[in-house]
Structure formats: structure tokens, C-alpha cells
Amino acid sequence: MGHAHHHHGGHGHDHGAGSNIKVAFFLNFAFTLLEIVGGLWINSVAILSDALHDLGDSLSLGLAWYFENVAKRGRDQKYTFGYKRFSLLGAVINSVILLVGSFIILSEAIPRIWDPQEVNAPGMMAFALLGILVNGAAVLRLKKGESLNERVVRLHLMEDVLGWVAVLIGGIILYFFDLPWIDPLLSVLITLYVLYNVIRNLRETMNILLQGTPKHISAEKVEAVLKEIPEIRSVHDLHIWTLDGSYNVLTMHAVAEFQLPVQQEEELKKRIRAAMAGMDIQHVTMELERPGEACSHKGNL
Template identity: 35%
Template sequence: MHDNLTGKRFFGVTLLNVCITILEIVGGLLSGSLALLSDAFHNLGDSLSIVLSYVAHRISQKSQDQQNTFGYRRAQIIAALLNAFLLVFISVFLVIEAINRLREPETINGTLMMIVAVVGLLANLISVMLLNRGSHHNMNIRATYLHLMSDTLSSVGVIIGALVIKFYNITIIDPIITILVAVYILFECWPIIKKAINILMEGAPKLDYEAIRHDLVALEGVNDVHHVHAWMVDENSIVFSAHVNMADMCLSDVEPVYREIEKLLQTKYKISHVTIQAEAARGKGENLIYDQGRDI
């Protein structure tokens, strides 16, 4: 049911954005508004973004197999990164066009510009509401949501610009609004790009590793912890591995300690997958994060 609902929402948002794009391209050409055309380009990017986001969402639902033993959830991270880069490309292009327009201002039909922008704003608001729920816990949907939010902001800017042009005939406001919206989008893209690259580079999640060591050593049967590795499969799934020094005991006695370690890491540190290598004396006293470059 959830996948079907998600599919319907993605389809509805895509259809809305295609309609907005066509309307704003025609309106932008007829009115002479770069801000309106920039909004149309954003919406065109949105349509591509939404399709990419949905395809990645479907791929991420595939089960783990021999080709991908951690599953396919990183498809959504890749989609989020591509979507963010697409936004950066569009924003840079629009800034260049806006600077050119500042040098050579053109006549703009403020009334037509405002009518088209109001329709675009309403459609963008509907799209934002459709994807709002999934944007809080999913980087892929959040990147698409950012596309839509940027378009909503852009539409508001176009409306303000249209009012200024209509009543005061200050046409320079059109490229200025385009630049301001583009800069805002670039600013919002950076956290998504940074986090996506960190996940794809197997970067460590933000965990208090010394606190983890302290908590593990406090467990009965655990003497020391070293060779810790932590990485993220996606933004919500942390994988953790460590070598744990224990007293020399039977394997059947080790398993209850494993369960205690897993319970601690999952409940307190929200770690999804735990792998422990039990050792008696090997590696005891070595660094928590191994730095000799020989363990991989």
C-alpha cells in the first residue's frame, strides 16, 4: 500500500510539474520574463528529478542478493546526489543568464508574468504537500522536495517581481530575483551533496566512539575493544564492526555477550547492523580506530 501510494504521489507531482513547465515556458516567452523562464527550467529539472527519484525508490526496495549483500538502498543516495548536482547546474546557468539580462534589460509584461506565476505557485504548493511526509527521513525524497521548495520560492519571487514591474516598471528586479533564488538553491544543495558523498565514500557516521568503547568495556565479559569500523548504507542505516577482547571461553558463552553488545549498540546508538569479532589477547590495547593501514 505504501509503495502504491508513493507511486501515485510521484506520478501526480510529475504530471503537475510537466504542466507547469509548459505553461511557464510559454508565459515566459510571451512576457519576456527571465525569472518566469528560470522557474520553468526549475520545473523541467523537477520533472526529471521526480522520475529519477521514483526509479531510485523502486530500486532501493529490492531485496539483498549475491550482487549486493547490503541491498540496493544506496540507489536513493546516488539519485539524491544527481538531483542536487542538477540543481547546481541549473542555478549556475540561470545566474549567468541573469547577469546578461542585468547588462541588457528587456521589456517585460508584468501582468502576464504574475498570472502565470500565481498558477505555478499553486501547483508547486500542491506538489510540496504531496511529498512533504517522505522528505523528513529520506535523502532521495528530500532532494526532490528541495527542487519543489525552490520552485515554490521562485514562484513567490516571480510574483513579487511581477508586482514591482507592473506598478513601478522596475524591470531590473526580474534578473535580481533570479540570482537570489539561485543562490538560495545552491546554499540548500550543499548539505545534501556533502552527506551523499560522505555516505558513498564510506565515511563514518557521527558517533561518540570513546563513549561506545566505555559502554562496551563496562559489559560483563568484555575486556577491550579495537579495530572499530562504522559506515552508512544509507542515511538511516549504520553498520558497525569491531574486534572485542574477551576472556577465553566456550563459543556458547560468547553468544550472550554478543547479544548484549548488539542490544546496547542498537538501542543507545541506533546502529542497524553489528558485526563482532571475539578475540582473547590478540590486538588488546591497540587503537580504537586502527591507523596502521593494514586491516583492509
């Protein structure tokens, strides 16, 4: 990463995020319109309720696309850390929409287990295959995405793929057997699975927003690595957090063993930054203190 503390833009993988989400958005939106027409033609309330769910997905994808683009802006006077956190805002809104959508589906599907509807089975199967192809293409487009936003969006689309697999299985069963409760039962199981994943994603997002230490970085290990550097006697006032789940920040005070000349101090800072880059910390802000110097921040945080 080099001296990532001078780094203004996003990561390399962020540049693809916006275009990936854009493609997924247009695929999803076009398919939603087709679904509404198809649902009315096949007389399938299941497909119409999926159209409503897809409409929610399209809104989420549009938001994700917008926030992903905002997140790529450099820092300015208003947001001195840049706009990276805006993609988190997209992830939160998406998660909330997905939660609401899941509860709508559950409220539709559960009563239908006891009161099944008559459906055009061949039309249902044809639509399900189309749904799997369209949403599957969008999932593949987002497969390599690393941003939290892309993961939440991928989850939306994965839910749709699984939903259409359920509709396809339901259509096949309905075509050969008179068991109309199979389709709503599969929908309930898939929605519960998605709910579990959304809650997990939301917890991760909340950890970032509440400035929790990134899961894969241990403050104790960071301190141990810093203390291995010969010139450092001790470390305090150490804070580790992440801007967006991939850009990690460290601030700290380090007490040097002895007073260092400016040249050596610069060298030491370079070594500290290199050591932290190895621990996936891209931005390091440090204050070097001389032995016996009183820390002005002690006890504040």
C-alpha cells in the first residue's frame, strides 16, 4: 500500500463497484417491469409479490449505485476523511429494505401454506427460468465485489435467484402433483435464510459505524508488533477503526526509548507505517513522545 496515509481516493476494487451495481440495477429494473406483466398474465400472486420484492431490490440497487459513486470522491473541507462511509449508508438502507421485504414475503407466504392459490404451472416454470437467468447474471457480475455495499446487493440478488429456484421447483411439483402448499413453504425457508444473512451483515455495518475495531485486527497484536520495534518503549492511547470495512485507520501515542534526531524520527515513522501496512492498516496517525514527557491526552479517551 506504500504510504497510504497520503491516499485520497478509493481502493482499486472500488472502481468496479459502481459499474457492477449499475449493470445489476438495469437488469433488475427491466426484469421487474416484465414480472408485473407476467404475473398478471399467469395469474400468479406469488410472481406479483416477487415483483414487489424486486421493485424494492431495484430501489436498493439504485441507492447502492449512487452511494458507491459518492464514496469514490476525494476528501474535502466538509468531509475531511472523504466520502467512503457513504457506501455504508447504502448498505444500511439496503438491509432495512431487505428486512421489510422479507417480512412482507413471510406475511404473504405463511397464510398461503394453509390457503393455497391456483396458478398457471407452465407459465410459472418459464418465468422462474427467466428469473434465474437474469438474477444469476447480476449475481455473477457482483461476485468479485469486496465492498460491504456490493455484498448486501449480492445478497438481494442471491435471494431472488433462490426465490426463483423455489418458484421453479414449486411449478414442477404443481405441474405433476396437486400440492400447492410446496411453493409458499419453500419461500418461507429461503426468506428465513436471507433474514439470517441480512442481520449478520447489519451487525457488521453497525460495528463499523460505531467505530469498533475491525474483526481481523487485534489491538493486542498491533501493540506487540509496535513494541518489537527497538526504539519504542511503550504505546498508549491506541485506537483502531475502519472507514468502510476495507480502509483501516490507527491513531496512537508511542514513547521512544530516547530522544531521536529528526532524521531518525522520520525513519522510525516509516518503519511503523510499513509494519502497520503489513497488518492491513492503511492510515496511521502517530505522536512520538520523549521518555518522561507528560501525555496531554492521557485519561481523555
